[in-house]
Amino acid sequence: xxxxxxxxxxxxxxxxxxxxxxxxxxxxxxxxxxxxxxxxxxxxxxxxxxxxxxxxxxxxxxxxxxxxxxxxxxxxxxxxxxxxxxxxxxxxxxxxxxxxxxxxxxxxxxxxxxxxxxxxxxxxxxxxxxxxxxxxxxxxxxxxxxxxxxxxxxxxxxxxxxxxxxxxxxxxxxxxxxxxxxxxxxxxxxxxxxxxxxxxxxxxxxxxxxxxxxxxxxxxxxxxxxxxxxxxxxxxxxx
Amino acid sequence: xxxxxxxxxxxxxxxxxxxxxxxxxxxxxxxxxxxxxxxxxxxxxxxxxxxxxxxxxxxxxxxxxxxxxxxxxxxxxxxxxxxxxxxxxxxxxxxxxxxxxxxxxxxxxxxxxxxxxxxxxxxxxxxxxxxxxxxxxxxxxxxxxxxxxxxxxxxxxxxxxxxxxxxxxxxxxxxxxxxxxxxxxxxxxxxxxxxxxxxxxxxxxxxxxxxxxxxxxxxxxxxxxxxxxxxxxxxxxxxxxxxxxxxxxxxxxxxxxxxxxxxxxxxxxxxxxxxxxxxxxxxxxxxxxxxxxxxxxxxxxxxxxxxxxxxxxxxxxxxxxxxxxxxxxxxxxxxxxxxxxxxxxxxxxxxxxxxxxxxx
Amino acid sequence: xxxxxxxxxxxxxxxxxxxxxxxxxxxxxxxxxxxxxxxxxxxxxxxxxxxxxxxxxxxxxxxxxxxxxxxxxxxxxxxxxxxxxxxxxxxxxxxxxxxxxxxxxxxxxxxxxxxxxxxxxxxxxxxxxxxxxxxxxxxxxxxxxxxxxxxxxxxxxxxxxxxxxxxxxxxxxxxxxxxxxxxxxxxxxxxxxxxxxxxxxxxxxxxxxxxxxxxxxxxxxxxxxxxxxxxxxxxxxxxxxxxxxxxxxxxxxxxxxxxxxxxxxxxxxxxxxxxxxxxxxxxxxxxxxxxxxxxxxx
Numbered sequence: 001x002x003x004x005x006x007x008x009x010x011x012x013x014x015x016x017x018x019x020x021x022x023x024x025x026x027x028x029x030x031x032x033x034x035x036x037x038x039x040x041x042x043x044x045x046x047x048x049x050x051x052x053x054x055x056x057x058x059x060x061x062x063x064x065x066x067x068x069x070x071x072x073x074x075x076x077x078x079x080x081x082x083x084x085x086x087x088x089x090x091x092x093x094x095x096x097x098x099x100x101x102x103x104x105x106x107x108x109x110x111x112x113x114x115x116x117x118x119x120x121x122x123x124x125x126x127x128x129x130x131x132x133x134x135x136x137x138x139x140x141x142x143x144x145x146x147x148x149x150x151x152x153x154x155x156x157x158x159x160x161x162x163x164x165x166x167x168x169x170x171x172x173x174x175x176x177x178x179x180x181x182x183x184x185x186x187x188x189x190x191x192x193x194x195x196x197x198x199x200x201x202x203x204x205x206x207x208x209x210x211x212x213x214x215x216x217x218x219x220x221x222x223x224x225x226x227x228x229x230x231x232x233x234x235x236x237x238x239x
Numbered sequence: 240x241x242x243x244x245x246x247x248x249x250x251x252x253x254x255x256x257x258x259x260x261x262x263x264x265x266x267x268x269x270x271x272x273x274x275x276x277x278x279x280x281x282x283x284x285x286x287x288x289x290x291x292x293x294x295x296x297x298x299x300x301x302x303x304x305x306x307x308x309x310x311x312x313x314x315x316x317x318x319x320x321x322x323x324x325x326x327x328x329x330x331x332x333x334x335x336x337x338x339x340x341x342x343x344x345x346x347x348x349x350x351x352x353x354x355x356x357x358x359x360x361x362x363x364x365x366x367x368x369x370x371x372x373x374x375x376x377x378x379x380x381x382x383x384x385x386x387x388x389x390x391x392x393x394x395x396x397x398x399x400x401x402x403x404x405x406x407x408x409x410x411x412x413x414x415x416x417x418x419x420x421x422x423x424x425x426x427x428x429x430x431x432x433x434x435x436x437x438x439x440x441x442x443x444x445x446x447x448x449x450x451x452x453x454x455x456x457x458x459x460x461x462x463x464x465x466x467x468x469x470x471x472x473x474x475x476x477x478x479x480x481x482x483x484x485x486x487x488x489x490x491x492x493x494x495x496x497x498x499x500x501x502x503x504x505x506x507x508x509x510x511x512x513x514x515x516x517x518x519x520x521x522x523x524x525x526x527x528x529x530x531x532x533x534x535x536x537x538x539x540x541x542x543x544x545x546x547x548x549x550x551x552x553x554x555x556x557x558x559x560x561x562x563x564x565x566x567x568x569x570x571x572x573x574x575x576x577x578x579x580x581x582x583x584x585x586x587x588x589x590x591x592x593x594x595x596x597x598x599x
Numbered sequence: 600x601x602x603x604x605x606x607x608x609x610x611x612x613x614x615x616x617x618x619x620x621x622x623x624x625x626x627x628x629x630x631x632x633x634x635x636x637x638x639x640x641x642x643x644x645x646x647x648x649x650x651x652x653x654x655x656x657x658x659x660x661x662x663x664x665x666x667x668x669x670x671x672x673x674x675x676x677x678x679x680x681x682x683x684x685x686x687x688x689x690x691x692x693x694x695x696x697x698x699x700x701x702x703x704x705x706x707x708x709x710x711x712x713x714x715x716x717x718x719x720x721x722x723x724x725x726x727x728x729x730x731x732x733x734x735x736x737x738x739x740x741x742x743x744x745x746x747x748x749x750x751x752x753x754x755x756x757x758x759x760x761x762x763x764x765x766x767x768x769x770x771x772x773x774x775x776x777x778x779x780x781x782x783x784x785x786x787x788x789x790x791x792x793x794x795x796x797x798x799x800x801x802x803x804x805x806x807x808x809x810x811x812x813x814x815x816x817x818x819x820x821x822x823x824x825x826x827x828x829x830x831x832x833x834x835x836x837x838x839x840x841x842x843x844x845x846x847x848x849x850x851x852x853x854x855x856x857x858x859x860x861x862x863x864x865x866x867x868x869x870x871x872x873x874x875x876x877x878x879x880x881x882x883x884x885x886x887x888x889x890x891x892x893x894x895x896x897x
Contacts, residue, residue: 052785078787090782092775103775106768107787149786304699306641352881358695359639360840363832364877366641370829371871378867498825502703509700547718554711561704565697566689 003066005189011060020046022213033190035204042210044193052084083150087161093135104149119148140171197235201225263427270419278415280527285422288523293476299514301469302449307365310372311474313496314342315481320491323391338482346474354463369501373493388492418487506561605738611858613741619854620753624808625831626846628801635777635797641702644828645709647805650675679802683795713821721818833877
């Protein structure tokens with residue numbers, strides 16, 4: 001049997017007395033974009049941070065390609081091939097574009113030169129700005145840099161936390177298309193956390209809706225998009 | 240029982256004055272009873288407690304770390320000593336007041352950068368200040384005694400005091416008791432001031448600035464002035480302690496007031512407990528008795544006190560205590576006492592609750 | 600040319616630079632530690648002293664000068680790393696006062712411990728380089744072979760550190776760990792190891808300064824690194840605590856200034872005038888003279 005890229009079982013996480021995630025279970029498959037949707041405070045970011053090992057779960061387990069990674073160190077999980085573009089992108093503004101990319105390639109055993117060339121081909125604007133400090137980039141360019149920095153390590157799983165945040169609608173459309181292309185071309189398992197449910201559902205294959213830390217829906221993206229109740233109650237999408 | 244609580248709640252200042260008075264009388268009685276050696280310890284304890292409670296205000300209440308209060312103690316001590324050089328019978332209160340004034344000015348000057356510096360920068364700067372003061376005093380030449388320090392006539396015990404305590408024929412014992420009495424009374428006044436200050440408007444403003452300077456600014460607290468005020472008061476207390484030290488020892492040496500003294504003050508403060516009056520008192524006592532405690536340890540363990548290890552034992556113990564306190568019990572001995580009393584009280588309350596529930 | 604080299608001004612500059620590079624080295628150590636962990640290491644000088652005493656003890660068993668230097672630097676490296684692991688790690692995320700108090704306590708332990716083990720008197724490592732100044736036609740050039748070694752050692756350490764941070768993979772990871780620890784971990788950087796390494800490197804650089812001091816005129820005592828810590832801190836703070844080059848430059852400036860004061864003003868002023876410079880410099884530019892960053896709100 002083929003193991004799922006990421007498999008989460010009965011995951012519960014709390015901040016002190018506050019339960020942020022309750023009994024969350026789902027799987028993410030290679031070559032599939034799984035959108036993680038829900039309102040503010042539904043536990044989307046908490047879910048990604050727990051998968052990455054930045055937060056410790058109270059209960060439950062996380063498996064990556066058949067290996068249990070629950071309570072492993074963040075850096076070890078990253079080295080197993082998990083790319084995580086955090087909320088706010090995490091671009092290091094004091095570094096140049098190329099230094100950011102080099103940092104991304106460092107922990108992985110990949111050819112730096114070929115990796116850089118590949119990313120500059122995928123994101124030509126980064127190639128043009130390779131010696132600029134990342135702080136000087138626009139929001140969209142930073143998002144591309146953050147993604148390129150994760151991709152250069154050839155991950156098998158990519159976690160994206162609110163990539164569209166702060167981007168203009170046109171840029172968002174372009175970004176989503178890029179994510180879909182990457183997923184299709186490289187067979188990546190993508191977990192896409194989005195507030196902007198509409199654009200996420202447009203490219204996702206599968207969707208999970210979180211509500212107050214629990215899974216409210218877990219279905220094909222097209223089904224979620226078609227479900228009037230879900231759209232109204234949890235996603236704030238009215239016709 | 241309830242009436243005492245009401246009295247404290249309704250007239251806090253009077254309650255504090257009464258508590259101070261009772262403590263002072265008790266300590267004075269103690270000073271009269273104990274032998275001359277313990278009188279010296281009581282004096283040292285009072286003096287160190289004054290310096291430490293001043294540092295406690297700065298670090299505990301206003302959140303600014305100083306490793307420079309030995310410098311202010313030096314300024315206070317030398318102000319008094321220089322005054323004493325020029326007046327055979329120098330007035331005690333006058334010289335203390337002058338010392339306090341001079342060190343307060345120094346505190347304001349050193350405190351001014353604190354309005355712009357934070358944390359480690361500030362701590363480092365005060366350390367540099369502590370480091371610079373002894374050579375600065377030496378550079379003043381004969382005026383301040385150079386590196387040999389200043390010596391001046393010992394404290395004169397008034398005849399009435401000697402006869403009152405029945406030591407008319409023993410001037411040495413009378414002198415020691417008189418010195419301890421002065422230190423105790425001055426410390427009492429200083430602690431009374433500090434107790435009131437902790438609960439005053441300015442004291443609350445300091446706490447607010449420490450916890451959140453932006454919020455403090457929003458509610459109309461002058462953040463810069465509050466920070467400098469903390470430095471000024473802290474320096475004034477250190478200066479007062481220095482002045483008393485000079486008076487009691489009738490000599491001052493610049494080397495006494497090196498960085499090591501600042502570190503000792505900080506250690507004692509942390510050990511006693513930051514930002515509490517009780518902690519400062521405990522710390523003062525530890526300061527006074529630390530040498531004799533260490534010599535006890537020496538004799539228990541059989542370490543030769545004049546060997547390398549014997550001589551540095553105090554420093555090692557202080558350092559270990561400092562680190563252990565900070566890593567294991569950051570609220571110090573006062574906090575530990577507080578925790579124990581709370582634990583006991585909650586146990587008692589539990590028992591009471593149990594016995595109440597058991598009665599039908 | 601020779602007239603210039605033997606002139607009073609050049610003499611002051613030579614002596615000042617020779618002394619100032621030592622402040623710069625300690626300042627450099629402080630900057631490395633500050634950048635990686637946001638802690639001001641009050642025990643930096645004492646750690647360097649302790650490491651050098653370890654090296655010296657081994658030297659007394661017949662090792663040569665270079666071996667002693669290497670052992671002292673290695674001891675500094677180990678001591679720095681161990682300090683981070685044991686004492687500093689529990690301090691991350693705690694109030695600033697905690698780290699200040701712990702490092703001051705460690706300073707006390709190291710100094711008292713060194714007195715306990717080795718005694719309080721000054722010790723020297725005799726270097727193969729002469730301490731006497733060059734002479735030319737009866738005139739003195741205030742440089743000695745040892746002074747040249749001293750300056751060269753400081754410049755070498757600075758170049759190694761700068762090169763490491765600027766041009767190597769390791770340096771990139773060290774800087775990332777300091778600037779954005781969480782992001783670095785998400786990229787697979789082993790941040791905890793790097794913080795240990797940062798402390799170890801800083802402490803090794805400091806040990807170079809202490810070895811040089813122990814071979815100079817004054818020798819090494821358990822407490823005479825205090826002076827170098829204070830002036831090293833002033834150098835680092837004037838330079839902005841963020842800038843390794845700034846710390847070294849400021850250290851050299853302080854050394855020269857002291858030398859000019861010794862020569863032209865009452866010599867005792869030299870020991871406290873740097874403090875005035877610090878106060879004035881920080882009043883004018885609280886973020887440091889050589890720092891590009893805005894002042895950090897702590």
